[in-house]
Amino acid sequence: MSKQMLPVFPADAGCCAPMVREPLAEDDAAELARMFKALSDPVRLRLLSLIASHEGGEACVCDLTGPFDVSQPTISHHLKVLREAGLVGSERRGTWVYYWVVPAALNRLSGLLQIPVRVSVPAGSGA
Amino acid sequence: MSKQMLPVFPADAGCCAPMVREPLAEDDAAELARMFKALSDPVRLRLLSLIASHEGGEACVCDLTGPFDVSQPTISHHLKVLREAGLVGSERRGTWVYYWVVPAALNRLSGLLQIPVRVSVPAGSGA
């Protein structure tokens, strides 16, 4: 509760580019695949959630190495992958390096995956 | 036009389990990473969007092999990956095999990635 976090979910912004609407272009698919690839490792997923849920919206690397069984270079590697995918940002502040999530990147992926609940009302000669 | 598709977006259901709320458990992270890994390939992303945006909500494999430069066995492999990740379902109907997306799976991932817009109003002694 160090910051007042208004629960403003992009409920309407999230429904702007779902992949259900039209097939992905080749270039878009390549870029999005790179972002999803960054999310395709359990350690990175947990790192991201640790950062996102950390108070103040950012976390020092020193907060992130503890909860894992992997070595410190491995954590550093995973953070680099997340950063190069544009999912997190980072900044050195004195001795420590802080990481935070990039909401726009995550919300873009979120909106892409949003699928409308398909109410199967057979109207035409479909099935 | 073959089915009536009501645009019911899970605007409120999508905000149920964002990773910003609490760190992911190890088991959840492993399972989710498997699903994201299925999305981490450009061909699979395009396949998924082709299926999702296809009329009637499902597509025959014969509709999916055309738009790609990769071989038919490769398409088949990618469809298997998507299926084993729980992102699509499939069924043989006579000569052809049809694939459709599993909305619950995609919406689960979508909800996980949804990040509230963090309004940085310093309230306490945080930053």
Added chain:
DNA sequence: CGGCTATATCGACAGGCGTCGATATAAGGG
């Protein structure tokens, strides 16, 4: 300066993954 802590980079190694051609299985049609 010298040493200590925090983090990143490097080089190496094992295993996973995307791709292919060849081939197997499934279904339909003469």
Added chain:
DNA sequence: CCCTTATATCGACGCCTGTCGATATAGCCG
């Protein structure tokens, strides 16, 4: 039945990736 089409499986090959230990860089402190 045999042939043709549709899809899946197999085996192989090369590349990518996660991991490590060792080491480099950056900043603080005495």
